[in-house]
């Protein structure tokens with residue numbers, strides 16, 4: 123859950139160019155909400171997402187992630203909890219690295235630059251292929267090609283996947299976040315985690331000894347069985363991993379042709395629903411804002427002028443949205459692309 127409480131933000135304070143974009147702004151995004159955000163140029167959409175991700179600090183007010191205040195947490199510290207995709211397909215991926223290297227980077231297997239090529243495990247390759255198949259773009263056949271060779275749409279789809287893969291957190295981090303983000307009884311949460319950890323670890327150690335002492339097994343099979351035993355142990359700890367990344371999309375299909383944009387949006391929806399990710403998607407396209415997500419927010423000059431969710435959202439039409447905009451907006455202009463729905 124994300125909460126923005128009493129946020130104020132201005133730019134160029136004390137100069138003739140001062141812009142106060144937010145004043146006592148409040149917003150709560152529930153776990154699993156897929157929110158589309160629409161509004162005229164300069165209405166504060168990107169600033170809102172920047173404040174959530176930590177790339178901008180509010181002048182006043184607080185940001186909460188799962189009831190924990192993260193206002194002072196720096197952007198890089200928040201990175202494990204957020205995935206971002208921007209308008210420019212060049213931004214999210216490294217052109218001179220291969221598809222698999224980009225994925226490995228996102229997966230957090232990277233150790234050092236010079237060792238980088240070797241720093242993903244062969245067992246990850248299958249996972250990466252399975253992930254890429256979800257995109258249905260044939261990228262699983264192009265693992266060892268440079269990303270610079272991909273089209274804009276393919277790159278955005280890959281960025282989307284990378285944004286949701288997140289660094290694989292260590293067991294220590296899972297424990298810390300489990301306790302940190304548990305509402306209420308933190309001591310109880312710590313006990314629950316520790317007990318589960320000790321039980322799983324003991325089971326893993328037993329299995330490990332059994333495998334090592336079994337002389338009937340050859341080295342290769344022993345190695346494989348040890349790996350399976352570790353993966354089992356690892357999985358039982360990962361059940362405690364509470365922090366799925368919140369996906370922040372800032373017009374991520376705006377630079378694509380309409381057909382590719384549609385494909386990337388379909389992929390977005392698939393990834394978001396399959397992983398039940400809390401998502402904020404800024405779009406300039408009313409049709410898309412209506413079609414995707416369970417909640418729609420319209421901004422005008424830093425204020426929420428419409429917040430429609432559930433059944434009411436399903437009933438929205440471009441006409442009804444335009445009407446809301448005309449009635450409530452504070453004279454900011456809607457871009458033609460919104461009105462024409464291209």
Ligand SMILES: Nc1ncnc2c1ncn2[C@@H]1O[C@H](COP(=O)(O)OP(=O)(O)OP(=O)(O)O)[C@@H](O)[C@H]1O
Pocket residue numbers: 133134141143161162163164165166167168169170
């Ligand atoms: N770094 C900055 N320095 C100065 N002013 C800024 C900065 N970032 C945003 N602003 C101003 O804040 C206001 C909101 O900008 P923001 O980028 O959030 O709008 P937006 O809704 O994303 O617009 P667009 O649809 O054009 O992307 C604008 O008036 C903008 O000029």
Ligand SMILES: [Mg+2]
Pocket residue numbers: 167168169372
């Ligand atoms: Mg913007």
